[in-house]
Amino acid sequence: MPNSKNKSRRRHKVGQETGRNELVSRSLQSAQHCLEDQDYGTAYAHYLLVLNIAPELKNDVKETFQFTLLKWAEELDSLSRIQDLFDCYEHALELFPNDEVICNSMGEHLFRMGFRDEAAAYFYKAVKLNPDFLDAKENFYRVANWVVERWHFIMLNDSNRNLLYQKAIQKAALSGCKSALDIGTGTGILSMFARKAGVSSVYACELSKTMYELACEVLAANGFDEEIKLLHMKSLDIEIPKHIPERVSLVVTETVDSGLFGEGIVESLIHAWEHLLLPPKPNNAGVDAENYGRVIPAGAAIWGMAVECKEIRRHHRVGVKEIAGVYLPEELEFHSPTDASVTSEETLEPYTTEKLSRVPGGYKALTEHFQVFTVNFNNVQELKSFATRKPSKIDVTVIEEGIVDAIVVWFTLQLDDEHTISTSPSEDSCWEQAVYPVQGLLDYSVKSGDSVTMEISCQDCYIRIQKISIVPADYGMDDERNLREKNSEAELCSALASLQTASKRESTQQRCMVESTEIALLNNIPYHECFKAAIGKVLSSLSVHEQSQSMDVDRHSDAALARNQSKNSVTPDPLYVLDVSEGFSILPIIASKYGPVKAYSSVEKEQHQVALSLISEANRCPKEALEFWLSQLKDENMVLQRPKSDKLWSIIILDVIETSGLIQQDVMEKAAISRCLLHSGGKIFPQHVKMYGVLVESRALVLETEVQGTDPTLGFNIAPFINQFKVPFRIFLDLSTLPHVPLSKPVELMRLDLMNPYLNSCNREVKVKVCKTGHVTGIPFWYHVCLDEDTVLDTSSKSSHWKQAAVVLDKPIQVQSGDELVLCVQYLNSNISITVKQ
Template sequence: MPNSKRKSRHRHKVGQETGRRELVSRSLQSAQHCMENQDFGTAYAHYLLVLNLAPELKNEVKETFQFALFKWAEELDSLARVKDLFACYEHALELFPNDEVICNSMGEHLFRMGFRDEAAAYFYKAVKLNPEFPDAKENFYRVANWVVERWHFIMLNDSNRNLLYQKAIQKAVHSGCRSVLDIGTGTGILSMFAKKAGASSVYACELSKTMYELACEVLTANGFSRQIKLLHMKSQDIEIAKHIPERVSLVITETVDSGLFGEGIVESLIHAWEYLLLPPKPMDCRGDSENYGKVIPAGATIWGMAVECKEIRRHHRVGIKEIAGVCLPETLFFHSPTYTSVVSDETLEPYTTEKLSRVPGGYKALTKHFQVLTINFNDLQELKNFAVRKPSKIHVPVIERGILDAIVVWFTLQLDDEYMLSTSPNDETCWEQAVYPVQGLLDYSVKCGDSVTMEASCQDCYLRLQKISFVTSEDGMDIERNVREKNSEAELCNALASLQTASTQERRWLECKLESTEIALLNNLSYHECFKAAIGKVLSSLSLSEQSLSMDVDSQNDEMNLGKGQKKTVTLDPLYVLDVSEGFSVLPAIAGKFGPVKTYSSVEKEQHQVALSLISEANRFPKETLEFWLNHLQDDSVVLQRPRSDKLWSIIILDVIETSGLIQQDVMEKAAISRCLLHSGGKIFPQYVKMFGMLVESNSLVLETAVQGTDHTLGFNIAPFINQFKVPFRVFLDLSTLPHMPLSKSVELLRVDLMTPYLNNPTREVKVAICKSGQVTGIPFWYHVYLDEEHVLDTSSELSHWKQAAVVLDKPIEVQAGDELVLSVQYHNSNISITVKQ
């Protein structure tokens, strides 16, 4: 009987196994059939079943499973079925937890949807799984700049800043502040200062998932994981008893930006005083601080100064009336995003930032520095009043004649009554200064005796300096230089309706918002003159060719049919020019000067299209000269289509170099499509690009790219953890002001040919002669952009809208004059890598 039961169980198992195999086989066949019919959702479901039933087939079906997953994910994405999309990836990662391709693809979807922290985790895992996976490396470098901003490295390398905070925290803890909350802890360094000083209870909160996980690693490595309670949340969401046991006696924070308030310090401290801190110590109390609350920093003073600065001016004001023969309408006013008069629902930063000590061309102070405002972080009522009080008016006398380009702002942070740090442009500091460009005045010239005026307030978490103008004394009377009368952006978008009926005198000023790099491009006259010459050369050649061909074909018929003395007028079809430059570009208007030409612009924003139409109308172009190409397309991927079924492009203008100093993504793919759509004799601009570089010694490059050892962080081990997020390139670099010592002459590193791609070499070795002894720490690089053999643009030019970039070496290389280094330069999928062969 027992034997009979065993046989029955055995037969049952055999039957189960046979059924499993049959089901797996049928599911595989069904999956393959669905793949052939491009039914990727059903194919994915069948493969999922197969892999759950037969894990031993993982390696066999892995590639086709991945393909089905990615195609099905694309469909789900297009249908906005976000939950289903991520559910598919979660199932896939359960089956293939260590597959770098799936991890990278998951990260790409997360990044596109705005989940940068989560995307970074998947890109990071993909790189860890396969350090040589180029797509994952590029994605990780791209997102690393978002989730761990570069200022983290710079600030952690600022020994003076770290030491001042350490001393102030130590002093507070020794005076009786035993319980501490660190708001916006970042890497956790301030929390570790507090615990090392002897605080009995230390809590820290961090909203960023990436920074929270990084802080966990740092605290563990330094032996504080059990001594500091780390919360992944916003400080305003912390509740007593639920998250921390009781109110604390000390809050420490550095949630300040270059404009002081941009990270929400006022709002977070109002909440802290109301719900998380002990009451402040009375003025007449002389005991210790154990039963009272306080904040580090205790307060701040914001300072300002009016300056003249050509670099700021060329990025925020269009200072020309004509660009390569194209007249700009007097009624059209371009401004940068910092301009505050435009009606908008967006809360935009009202300032940009600059390291004034390194701004190209320097700056000139037009006023003495003046106090903008002060704030006491240890006074709850002042904090509450500060957020709602009316703007204060400021008048500052002019001490130097010049051009009013900006108000520059910095602050002194009073950590306590003894320790203070300054972000002044005159101090050695990791901080940049906030810059409020002056825009919208009729006149910007000031002289001694004038007064610069403005209104200062704190709104929407930002310090706002508005209504910047100046008062000048003429004939004993004070006259205010008013701003232009302008319409809102909505009025700009309705302007075309009245273009044909309104006279110049009747029209009001019309505004168009551009990025600062787009304004710098408009101000770059040599760029546009170079394009004008190259465009004219191609269009003239093609026009002559078409005219000659037309005359040859019709010449005999013309002679027979036309009477003596009659002339035939040859009507040529227009030549087609497509501009797919990034952002706002007037190149279509420049091409339109060479009629008969039909130009297509790829600008997308409605106000930019209106601005280009205004320029076209002001230059008396026929209405059909300019079209907006993306208006005709439902899919951006077909942006390089032909204009008509029977026509090809004469010129296609591509952006090859990003303003950051790197080569544009997918540029070679666009070039390959473009070559197939060109008229005989047509050209892609640029036709090729040469990349140049040199070896330098620069401590600044090193400190701005990675945390260096433990000395700067006062003995705490932070570098290995945050340096996981360092990137090999330093972008948006201005080589003219970078502190560095050249160790070699410039050399050609790479050639990227768009017209004749067979000339491209993806891997190249370059020998570089050392002309000065030192330590090689970086390789800055820039480009010569060849529109053709005669017309070349240099991205390192002083007036260029482009910045430069640099490769930063992991370890310095000692070199002597007369040595020779070999650089290995690789170019793959628009990504460049440069390594030193030793």
Template sequence: APRRRERAAPGTRGAGNARRRERAAPGTRGAGNALLARLPRALGVWLVLCNLCRETFQYTLFKWAEELDSLARIQDLFNCYEQALELYPSDEVICNSMGEHLFRMGFRDEAAGYFHKAVKLNPDFADAKENFYRVANWLVERWHFIMLNDTKRNLTYLKAIENVVHSGCKSVLDIGTGTGILSIFAKKAGAPYVYACELSKTMYELACDVVAANNMGSEIKIFHLKSLDLEIPKHIPERVSLVVTETVDAGLFGEGIVESLIHAWEHLLLPPKPKNQDIPPKEYGQVIPASATVFGMAVECKEIRRHHRVGSREVAGVRLADAVQFFSPTGAAGSPEEAEPYTTEKLSRVPGGYVPLTEPCQVMTVDFNNLQELKSLAVRKPWKLSLPVTHGGILDAVVVWFVLQLDDEHALSTSPSEESCWEQAVYPVQDLPDYSVESGDTVTIEVACQDCYLKIQKVSLGPLECGMDFSNRDNTLNLSNEAELCNALAGLQTTGEQDARGQVCVLESTEIALLNNIPYHECFRAAMGKVLSSLNPSKDLQTMDVDGRGSGLNHEESQSKSSLDAAPDPFYILDVSEGFSLLPIIAGKLGSVKAYSSVEKEQHQTALNMISEANNFPKETLEFWLSHLEDENVVLQRPKSDKLWSIIILDVIETSGLIQQEVMEKAAISRCLLHSGGKIFPQYVLVYGMLVESQSLLLESAVQGTEPTLGFNIAPFINQFKVPVRVYLDLSTLPCVALSKPAELLRLDLMNPLLNSSSREVKVQVCKSGQVTAIPFWYHIHLDEEHSLSTSDKSSHWKQAAVVLDEPIQVKLGDELVLHVQHHKSNISITVKQ
């Protein structure tokens, strides 16, 4: 549960078999296959291949590894790679392939090591670089950089630790040490004995390197263990007098601080200081932070609303069935284990801002130096709080933050009004019949501490004694799958009446934002109608609902009329968008269409079927494509038919702001499956970017020297895990100064690959003096020449990304920079020439 819950970046992109085959010269494949056919199923025989050419060896190794993988002979597979690396220890391709196997099997730390080695061996090896960047996002989450660059946070912790150590504290344990900075603070303050523990192997090794580089390697003992596994005297000779930790997330308890401190008080810390007794600090135990106070506030925020509530019951002419209720998983009772009861936002940078509807209210306090209070949190009954409404508006969320009281003198606040490394916990409000509030109303929330989380279980409006409880979520349920989650959400009720919800459809917040992106759906409807009319120009388009008006016939009447016209073959449309998509149903509104959807989840299929019925579609209009497939590699082929596709819809851009994996390979396959006049959507994509000066992007991407870390040498070690591209940005609120106008950087043509180039140089004119620190980029997605979408629009469900330069470039008005733009697989890299 990270402090800044960045959306998880996709996994490695270099795992495809096609990518490996490209590494083997075509002329060697026949020899490789022949050798493979003669290889006995015994480990080690294939080592004779070391006498052959290196490319043949690589190809045969990869084919043999695939064979072992398919037979689940995992140990043999890794033995093969280990022996191969003994023969070719400096082969970056073999290192990268080994990392890909490890990553797919969940060994991220080990995979990162091989990717990193491959990059060191060949800094220009694009596959390995991309793999390492993606794994780096998993291993060292981006909030580490922001936190280490927060000078105020670091200095406040240092002073609090110094106070305790200078007063006589003898020994210190740092729980969840990360880079080891708090342990270094304790040693600098003069603590004779300092111990630390870290569960992540990557962070453990990084911390060891950091303390060694600061000449404290022999003075700080670091364990690669959870604090719950530390024992006395096995690991630490005796109980310590101080525990320091910052294992807190945006919702305070999400990183397990309560459990770890209960264990520490019972097994690792000296007893707490007795009341009214004056004894030396070395004789009793204490914790930094000493306590925390949690605050909450109800807010109106359009950005939160559009990610958690569907705003319209009609999208591009498609009526959303009243019987289908859409929910985001955040905060829902019985959510899957990976779902959290809150999301996080940096409210000071939310697009469109937010409006406080109530004054901040104290939700709870917790004393980390009180063992009994910590134990009581897990069994504490839910409690209700009433927040008087001070400003009328729309209730969208309850926002939570806290103040960490490190000691009597020093505190840190995560309030949205504070400029710090912290985000705020956001509890979206869902399932109210009316979200409007007026001054004088009361928002009542029910709060609980369960499963190491601070939860807001119920939200109701009106005076407490007569308020209707609109969001009754029973958190005692222990539901393990989506079907049970749907049943639980379907059972939500308002006080005094049973409300039959019908089908509940749980969507990710990005999927709900897509449903709310009306221009996106309107654009697709118009472009699909244009293609279908061009494919059948003799047909009266009034029978098609191309523009939402048609001839006045409803869909059922249009279908009946169409069936009288000698029952022509339908147009086949395939949507392979990721996640929940209405596009196949929108396509079905265009007349004689057979639409195939790639939606996989059963509850999503049920919801789409109900929406189809609500729009009077014949049952055969919509079909779920992946249910026919045993092999995902044939996803673009037609089932049991020699018909070709009229339209294939591809997902080209991730919501993170990056290009989807293998999209150009999918486009190449798609072009072979279109009949004459058929189209891929989008037909081409233009990448736009501009020069900016942004200190925020620098602070979020790498530790900026030793000054923010108070002179300690940490930056070179953590910065090994920096990545050149920042994702999930919103340019409308990114603190930056534009130093140039937007420029077209690259064209990706899915219909005409001859127009593509893997690299190009673009001249950009500087329109304002300053320091170029980054190049944000976004996309214009052209369905055709007339219909396009921009991923930077306000209504967009996409975010933007930015390349952050290693070193800022000083520029003056009128200067010209040359950007070298490269597109490799799904990765865009941008370098600057002056």
């Protein structure tokens, strides 16, 4: 009997195996048929079944499964079936947890949906799994700038800043602080300062997933993973005793931005005093601080100064009335997003930031520096008052004649009664300054003795400087009284008329908010003059060609005579121009002034369309000459298509260079499509682009890219972990103010031909002769944007709205004058890499 049972089991097992194999075979066949029919969803389901019941086939079907997953994910994405999309990836990653292609694709979907932290984790994993996977590396570099912002590197390299924080924390520990909470810990350096200083219980919180995981690695590497409790959460969500056992005697934080309050320090400290900190020490208390709470930094003083700065001006005020023959109507006002008078929904921050010591063209102080206000972080009532405090007015005397372009703000961070950190533009520190551009005045000029008045408030966690005005020195106290005492009827009527005129002007003004880079573009006269010349050449040539063809046809036609007699009354077919450059652009209006032209703009914001329509009307362009292309498309992805079923474009204008200094993503793919949509004799602008570079020695580039060992971090091992997030490119550079020493002459690195995109070489070796002894640390690069052979735009020029970028070498290369280096330049999928072959 036992033998018969065993035989029965074996037969049953064989039967099961046979059935399984048949099911696998049928499912694979069905999956293949579905792929042929482009039914990716069903094919994906079949592959899931196969891989779950026959995991030994993973390697055999891996590539086909990847292809099916990516196609099905694209379809789900287009249908907005987001949950189904992520479910598919989760199932796929359960089967292939270490597949770099799946990880990278998952990251791409997450990034497009705004989940940058999560995307970074998948890109990072993909690069770790396959360091040669170029797509994942480029994706990781792109997202690394978001999730680990570049100021982390600059700040950690600021040894003076680190030392002052360490001394203040040591002093607090010596005075009796036994427990500490580090709010917004970042890499965990302040927490480690506290633990090393003798604080027995140290807690830290970090909201960013990427920074939290990085801090975990840093704490473990330095032996503090068991001694510092790290929480992945906002401090506002910390509860006692759920997350930490009791109130702490010390809070350390550097959740401040260049405008001091922009990272929410006021809100987080109010919450800390009410829920997480021991009560503040009374004025008459003794030295021992064990039973009292305190904050490092203890407070801050905010300082301001009115300045003249052409670079700030050209990014925030349109300073021209006419651009390449296009007149800007008086009733149209352009404003940058920092303008506090623009609706709050459109304004992210009321200031921008600049490192004034490196601003192109420099700046001139028009006033002495003045105190905006002070804040005591150890006084919760004072912190609460900021949200309800009425705006205060400040009146500052002008000491230098000039043009008021901005109010520049910095602060002195009072860590304790002994240690301070200043972010002044005159200090050599890691900090930038907050810049409040002045906008909306009729006259910005001042002379010595005049006054600049402003209103200071604190709203929505931001310090706001509003209602900036200029009061002339000769405007005396009696002027207002004299005006009030004028009672003649004629003068009263005149005053009323003036008020009505001003009111009318105010009501007819059309405000248009554009990005600061778009204002700089409007101020870039050479850019528009070059486009005007290049556009004119092409349209004139095509017009002559079409007229010639029309005359040839008429000459052989029975009705030739009649047509020739009436040709002046017949409107010729228009030439079609498409501008798909990003942001606000007046190039379609420049094009529409050349005879019978239909110019299509790709701007999509309603206020931008209104502004362009006003400009078009002011320049007496025919109403039908300007069209808004995206408004006519059902799918924005189809922006590159024929203007009409039987028509082609005469000119297509593409954005090739980002304002950051990098090449636009997918630009060569767009060029290839555009080439197929051009009328005979039509052109793509630009027609080609040349990339130039130079070898430099620049310590600034290195310090802004990676942390330099353990010296600046006072012995703590942080560099290897945060440097995993360094990127080989430094963007938004201005080569004219970058501290550097050129070690070679500029050389052409690469040429991209947009009219013949398939002829571009992906790899090139360039020999560069060294002309000065030193250490090569980077290769800044810029472009000559060639609209045609005679019309060239230089992205490194003073008037350029573009910035430059640089490749930063992993290790400096020592060179002697006369040496020759070979640069290997690779261009793949709109991404450039430059390596040095010695």
